[in-house]
Amino acid sequence: MPHEGLVPPRYDDAGLAAVLPSVAASLGVAGYAGRAPLELAPARRAVVVLVDGLGYELIRRRGGHAPFLRSLLPAAHRLTAGFPSTTATSMGTFGTGLPPGAHGLLGYEVLVPGEDRLVNELSWEDGPDPLAWQPEATVFEAAERDGVAVTRIGPAFFDGSGLTQAAVRGGRFAAADDLSGRVDATLAALRRDPRSLVYLYWGDLDRVGHVHGCQSWEWGDELEAIDAEIARLVRSVPPDTAVLVTADHGMVDAPHALRIDLAHDPQLAAGVRHVGGEPRALQLYTEPGAVEDVAATWQGRVGERAWIRRRDEAVAEGWFGPVAPRNTERIGDLVVAMRDNFAIVDSRRARPQLLALVGLHGSLTADESTVPLFSVAPRV
CATH class of the missing domain: 3.40.720.10 (Alkaline Phosphatase, subunit A)
Incomplete structure (x- = not known):
């Protein structure tokens, strides 16, 4: 719906x-x-x-x-x-x-299947x-x-x-x-x-x-x-x-005051192996067996500020259009698309120049x- x-x-x-x-x-x-x-x-x-x-x-x-x-x-x-x-x-x-x-x-950053990067x-x-x-x-x-x-x-x-x-x-x-x-x-x-x-x-x-x-x-x-x-x-x-x-x-325009930084939020970072995508459209690649726990945590914490989907849900809803089998694993275990002007960053990886940006995009x-x-x- x-x-x-x-x-x-x-x-x-x-x-x-x-x-x-x-x-x-x-x-x-x-x-x-x-x-x-x-x-x-x-x-x-x-x-x-x-x-x-x-x-x-x-x-x-x-x-x-x-x-x-x-x-x-x-x-x-x-x-x-x-x-x-x-x-x-x-x-x-x-x-x-x-x-x-x-x-x-x-996406902006996606997993290379089989290479863990x-x-x-x-x-x-x-x-x-x-x-x-x-x-x-x-x-x-x-x-x-x-x-x-x-x-x-x-x-x-x-x-x-x-x-x-x-x-x-x-x-x-x-x-x-x-x-x-x-x-x-x-x-x-x-x-x-x-x-x-x-x-x-x-x-x-x-x-x-x-x-x-x-x-x-x-x-x-x-x-x-x-x-x-x-x-x-x-x-x-x-x-x-x-x-x-x-x-x-x-x-x-996404005000810095409305952003969450995963570097300072261990609850949201727990169980996430790689943070792909970008601040308005994250793709979370989870540790083995952690996807349901990560989904529950993110839904509870930011579910009112984002549309959160497991990979199969995002695919079934047509977010990416029909997905070829060779491309499936490039998609995050969880896909997080921001509402309004909210954003989630990760200063452990992102360059300071990217963290300073005012205008963002990526979501729906x-x-x-x-x-x-x-x-x-x-x-x-």
Whole structure:
């Protein structure tokens, strides 16, 4: 039964997983034509802009900073990012068109089965082979095979990174530092090839939200700059080009005074071998035989502040979509998704810079898990 405040993730036409398959269908890519989750106008060229951290509820509330995007909001789709609502997982969902349970990028930090350690799926430091960890084909690969010129545009350090290889591989990569440079690179790629798909990533809105909070003036200033560049992009693309703008998750401001630190709470830490996930969406890997005791303790202590599920319960409720057997053990024995603006941290492991962050995401609230899809159809 749905709970007040919990937004059930969707992996159909109302989810982030629908975006790239629908774009591929609009371009006539083999295997996607005729079965698009979303109806998009046919196009010869398409640009998909992903603004990290641009949640649907945030743009709805703070649209005064984004007059161009606000003008598109009445016709925008309201999608769910999936669970957890975090960049690594959402990028897998976006890039493959599959739910997290299928692509296997199941959180910020997850267990490497058989190795008794966590891997950070964002940094990929000491991570596994990304193609073995996530072997499903991406939509970019399918488009490239069908003759579409695919260009991915982002910061230089993304090129060849573990997450890039796992989630959004395919086509060529073009590096540019600032957003204006990325828009220029997008326009150059579109003009170079008459049948093309360009993916432009921008991450500074998420960074500003983490550091200053998504209700801050700094966040509003960054949104204004993004809005102006997206408007320039739309004005400048060739007339047969579709432009779509979406996001990987939203954000909430989580006051430090409302947080619990497991380093100073031995009752909650008892029986937990590894604390995965992140402060708004923890995945607890318990000591052998301890899962029921840990579940009872956490339910009693924080059950009013979080949705707590055993692994099989979260899977049965569809939080991760259908889960492939090879991915099951990556999910925590307990999954803890925060309500409201509560958070649980672990200063025994987390770097001070992460503990200092104001804006957080990962859970199933509307502010974190709903994202917009703005669409501008070709002019011809």
